[in-house]
Amino acid sequence: MDFTDTAFVLSARRHGEGDVILSCLTRDHGRHLGLVKGGASRRSRPLLEIGNALAVQWRARLAEQLGYFQVELLAAHAALLLDDADRLAALNAAAAVIDATLPERAPHADIYADFADLVAALAGGAGDWGLAYLRWELRILADLGFGLDLSSCAVTGATDGLAFVSPKTGRAVTAAGAGRYAGRLLPLPQILCDPAAPVQPGDIQQGLRLTGHFLHAHLIDAPGAEKRLTARDRLVERVGR
Amino acid sequence: MNDIEKLIQIMGRLPGLGPRSARRAVLHLMKKRDSLLQPLIAALDDVHRNVRSCGICGNLDAADPCAICRDSARDAGALCVVADVADLWALERIGIFKGRYHVLGGVLSALDGVGPEQLAIAPLLRRIEAGGISEVILALGATVDGQTTAHYLADRLQGLDLAGGRLTISRLAHGVPVGGELDYLDDGTLIQALKARQKL
Numbered sequence: 001m002d003f004t005d006t007a008f009v010l011s012a013r014r015h016g017e018g019d020v021i022l023s024c025l026t027r028d029h030g031r032h033l034g035l036v037k038g039g040a041s042r043r044s045r046p047l048l049e050i051g052n053a054l055a056v057q058w059r060a061r062l063a064e065q066l067g068y069f070q071v072e073l074l075a076a077h078a079a080l081l082l083d084d085a086d087r088l089a090a091l092n093a094a095a096a097v098i099d100a101t102l103p104e105r106a107p108h109a110d111i112y113a114d115f116a117d118l119v120a121a122l123a124g125g126a127g128d129w130g131l132a133y134l135r136w137e138l139r140i141l142a143d144l145g146f147g148l149d150l151s152s153c154a155v156t157g158a159t160d161g162l163a164f165v166s167p168k169t170g171r172a173v174t175a176a177g178a179g180r181y182a183g184r185l186l187p188l189p190q191i192l193c194d195p196a197a198p199v200q201p202g203d204i205q206q207g208l209r210l211t212g213h214f215l216h217a218h219l220i221d222a223p224g225a226e227k228r229l230t231a232r233d234r235l236v237e238r239v240g241r
Numbered sequence: 242m243n244d245i246e247k248l249i250q251i252m253g254r255l256p257g258l259g260p261r262s263a264r265r266a267v268l269h270l271m272k273k274r275d276s277l278l279q280p281l282i283a284a285l286d287d288v289h290r291n292v293r294s295c296g297i298c299g300n301l302d303a304a305d306p307c308a309i310c311r312d313s314a315r316d317a318g319a320l321c322v323v324a325d326v327a328d329l330w331a332l333e334r335i336g337i338f339k340g341r342y343h344v345l346g347g348v349l350s351a352l353d354g355v356g357p358e359q360l361a362i363a364p365l366l367r368r369i370e371a372g373g374i375s376e377v378i379l380a381l382g383a384t385v386d387g388q389t390t391a392h393y394l395a396d397r398l399q400g401l402d403l404a405g406g407r408l409t410i411s412r413l414a415h416g417v418p419v420g421g422e423l424d425y426l427d428d429g430t431l432i433q434a435l436k437a438r439q440k441l
Contacts, residue, residue: 011352017256046429050385078385079429082415083436085392092389096351231351234393241396 001067002059005029006074008115010099011228012048014040020048022069023099024056027112031102034058034069047071049078051091051119080123086238087122090133093235094118097140100225101215114139130204130239131191137211138192146170146218148210150193153177162193167213186210205240212236245271297368299344299361301326309333309341316340318375322365322394324348324387328380340378343368348381348390360390362397369408370401376409383415383433 007024010031015021020039026032034056038044047054053075060067081088098115102108114136121132141147148170152159155177162172164185172193178185188210189203212232220226242250245267253263270278294300295307302308309315319340323329329342345360369377379394381387395410416434417426426434 013352043427045384046427049429052429073428076427076429076432079432082383082385082388082433085396088385088389088392092351092385227354228351230354230356234349234389238396 001061001063001065002057003029004055004057007032007054007056008095008112008119009048009050009052009054009078010095011050012036012039020044021066022048022071024054024069025098025102025112025115026056027109028107029058030106030108031098031104032058033104034060034067036069036071039071044071046076046079047073049076050095051077051081051123053077053116053119075123077119077123080125084125087125087129089231089235089238090129091119091122093232094133094136096228096231097137097215100222100228101140101144101219108143110143111140114143128199131199133235134192134204134207134211137208137215141170141211141214141219144219146214148172148214150188162188164188165210167217170214186213202240205236208232208236208239298329298342299326299346300329300342314339317373319378320368320374320376321378321380323380324382324390332380338378340376345381345390348384348386349393350386357393362394365394366397366401369398370403372403374408375406376411379410379412381412383429 005026005028007026010023010025012020012022015035018038018040020036021033022036022039023031023033036044036048039048048071052073055072055074057070058067078091081091094115098111102111118132118136121127122129138148148165150162150165150172152172153162153174154166154169154171155173158174158177161174161176163175164173164178164182165171165188166173167184167186172188173185175182186209187206189206190197191199191203192207220229249260249263249267252258252266253260258266270281291303292301293305295302295305295310297306297310300307300309304311316339320343321332321338321340322343322345323332324345324347326344329344332338343361343365345362345365347355347360349355349357349360368374377398379391381391391412398408398410401408414437416430416437417423423431
């Protein structure tokens with residue numbers, strides 16, 4: 001069994017003294033794990049930093065085995081972000097979310113494309129990285145079947161004045177529609193309803209709390225996944241400052 | 242399992258040694274009982290009985306506080322923060338830094354479940370709040386985890402309310418190693434070197 005593909009590094013866990021178990025998001029084979037022989041060496045270690053784009057070749061005798069990766073660097077995105085605390089935190093969080101939510105070996109072309117766009121936006125250095133990250137999480141939720149419906153109010157059908165999201169259904173609700181249940185609903189920042197709305201202080205954190213609720217409620221169930229998401233928790237804390 | 246097999250198994254767990262090299266090392270020790278095995282046993286026993294972590298910086302030494310923390314000739318105003326004792330020893334080996342150290346005991350890593358509570362960050366903040374430190378050098382690895390830890394520490398240090406004035410926070414430069422030729426460098430190092438270029 002073997003394949004060649006392009007991939008983004010999600011995590012690299014040391015295995016023994018010299019090897020590394022690489023988790024990466026491949027274009028055609030989904031999130032895939034494999035052993036990189038000598039991956040902890042001085043030569044290979046810089047290649048396996050989170051967010052780096054690789055050309056990978058995976059080999060195993062049987063399909064269900066962990067298998068071996070041979071990797072070649074395509075783009076060193078991590079090195080571009082080491083000096084930027086905010087963007088580095090966003091890259092860490094994005095890799096953690098993918099690592100924690102995606103099942104192994106299930107191809108997701110859209111998620112790969114979205115992740116590539118996000119990494120390019122973060123590494124590019126221009127634009128609002130917080131908004132780019134928040135919109136990326138919304139797309140991840142949608143790609144995995146838990147997209148939020150922010151088109152109209154679930155109660156009144158109104159399309160203007162959407163202010164909350166139901167934590168159960170993920171549908172938007174206006175202030176009038178929420179009534180006395182407003183306290184039980186999740187606040188919806190305007191930037192998610194109106195792409196032209198300016199980003200207000202606190203909008204990104206509020207948005208991340210919203211997406212975080214659905215990530216935790218529906219998509220995080222693998223052992224150790226909660227622990228992995230502490231990288232995302234640190235991002236939420238950072239954008240709140 | 243006999244005694245030799247037990248020793249081979251224990252030696253085989255050491256970094257850099259596998260079962261084969263452990264067997265060779267044990268056989269060598271057996272051949273040099275008086276000149277090597279006996280001194281090794283004595284040295285291991287001494288280390289086991291005497292060496293401990295320094296209560297101030299986290300270095301390993303036979304005394305607590307360690308020799309570096311006790312040395313009054315060192316600059317008490319400069320504090321170098323490192324991830325592990327091995328990093329401290331690497332910096333001491335070059336002999337240029339004459340300040341003091343603080344060993345964190347690792348770097349933040351969500352993958353390995355290492356958060357701020359698992360590192361010696363609270364003792365670091367207490368040391369700095371106690372006063373007398375004017376510069377903190379964050380000597381952490383040029384990796385995503387290393388620099389995430391450096392940014393986290395920088396945020397925490399900037400948030401300190403210090404009575405004794407300003408605190409300078411710096412980090413090690415990243416770039417072309419001495420003797421390195423550009424053609425052979427990895428892309429990440431080249432990117433870092435270009436970003437951190439200096440005016441001549």
